[in-house]
Amino acid sequence: MSPLGRLERIPALRTIWADEARDFTPWLARAENLAVLSEALGLGPDGLEIEATEVTLPGGGYHADILCRDTGSPESDRVLIENQFGKSDHDHLGKLLTYASGLQARTVVLIGEGIRPEHRAALDWLNSITSEDHHFFACELELWRIGDSLPAPRFNLVVEPNDWARGVNAKGKELEIGALSDTRQLQLAFWEGFEAHLGKVQQRIRPVRAVAQNWIVHGLGKSGCNLNAVVGFKGNWLRAEVYLTGPNATAHFQQLAAQRSAIEADFGQPLTWDDTAAKDRRISASRSFTDVTDQATWPAQHQWLADTLGALHRTFHARVKALQSQNQRPELP
Incomplete structure (x- = not known):
């Protein structure tokens, strides 16, 4: 020994x-x-x-x-x-x-x-x-x-x-001010199930607290660069995206767009590159489903989102960490 x-x-x-x-x-x-x-x-x-x-x-x-x-x-x-x-x-x-x-x-x-x-x-x-x-x-x-x-x-x-x-207190406050609408209850239930699934299948993406809205945000290792998951209940679609925000959003998008061919080759399929918004930018993959409100199919929907977010993380993480940002002292309130 x-x-x-x-x-x-x-x-x-x-x-x-x-x-x-x-x-x-x-x-x-x-x-x-x-x-x-x-x-x-x-x-x-x-x-x-x-x-x-x-x-x-x-x-x-x-x-x-x-x-x-x-x-x-x-x-x-x-x-x-x-x-x-x-x-x-x-x-x-x-x-x-x-x-x-x-x-x-x-x-x-x-x-x-x-x-x-x-x-x-x-x-x-x-x-x-x-x-x-x-x-x-x-x-x-x-x-x-x-x-x-x-x-x-x-x-x-x-x-x-x-x-x-805090979660118990928050639920108590919700009861005090009135129950969530049917739509917000559905959103909350969808993301609770997704985050529970994500924690089991993805080690590099940290699960977050579910929220009653149609998107949820995860970190990608750099401020202003997030991994978002989005659900469209009316249009029956899901989207996974790299979401760029803040003062460096355009510069970061341009740096990544210069690597588009290599990025899409690494990801395994073409991505949607959207720079039409006034400030924020997104690079995404989406998929349609027959009925995203059908809870019997949520496991398959959650699996697609988890797999796609995982592929985006694998493809973009190192590239995002290497992005050049404006080097400035923090602005004080």
């Missing part, structure tokens, strides 16, 4: 990163390290895209550590990360909430070597009273090694949104 090593915890982060701002923040802001944090948060390896570090807030003298975009959210919402060595304190927690307000971040992440119980309780409380599109996380960062190996980071998630409880 081969000998086994023993895991040893490195007791203090400062033995690896001497200074929080000069050493740790630049390390965490690198794409490969943000991917580790993103997976710990449940956002998938491509869930966080760096926007800026050491962001100066209005008023002077205040700097947010790391500002990211949530590539899996429909609007590429901002994610604010505040990190510190040692145990969490009121100062950093207060900064986190103040900066989040100033930057209009919908997700905030507090990272420390230890998160105090009172700070966990405060973030849990914020998760319980805010809407579903706001998220509060806390992570404890540890470093481990085996023998003389390189140190390995581990983010232990100690605070996260309680989506189950």
Whole structure:
């Protein structure tokens, strides 16, 4: 039997990163390290895209550590990360909430070597009273090694949104303000079934919460670039698409269109390239069905959508990650 090593915890982060701002923040802001944090948060390896570090807030003298975009959210919402060595304190927690307000971040992440119980309780409380599109996380960062190996980071998630409880509250509010219409109930049921199926058959696409509308959005690893699934109940069709939005939509579309032949060869069939909208752009595949409202055929419809989204992800993911965007500092509210 081969000998086994023993895991040893490195007791203090400062033995690896001497200074929080000069050493740790630049390390965490690198794409490969943000991917580790993103997976710990449940956002998938491509869930966080760096926007800026050491962001100066209005008023002077205040700097947010790391500002990211949530590539899996429909609007590429901002994610604010505040990190510190040692145990969490009121100062950093207060900064986190103040900066989040100033930057209009919908997700905030507090990272420390230890998160105090009172700070966990405060973030849990914020998760319980805010809407579903706001998220509060806390992570404890540890470093481990085996023998003389390189140190390995581990983010232990100690605070996260309680989506189950929020879902119960949301359903209660729906009952208070009136039941959903028949059409919206059908949309919600369709996407609930689809997201459950997607989670079983696609490992690279993160399932999202079902919504009562005719489309649903998944991330593709870059802000402004999404994987959308769309259902047309009146026209009896389904569509899977790469959806480009935001200030770089036209530039991104043009960069991808320059690769059209290679993209369609990789995908296996022609795609529809639509640049007729005023701002947004889409690259899609669609299919007609006899009756998309027939729930007996939903498994087949869900399978087609999952397969097609998977093929789009396989074809576009690396290309989307390589797209050139306008390089600019974030605009402050």
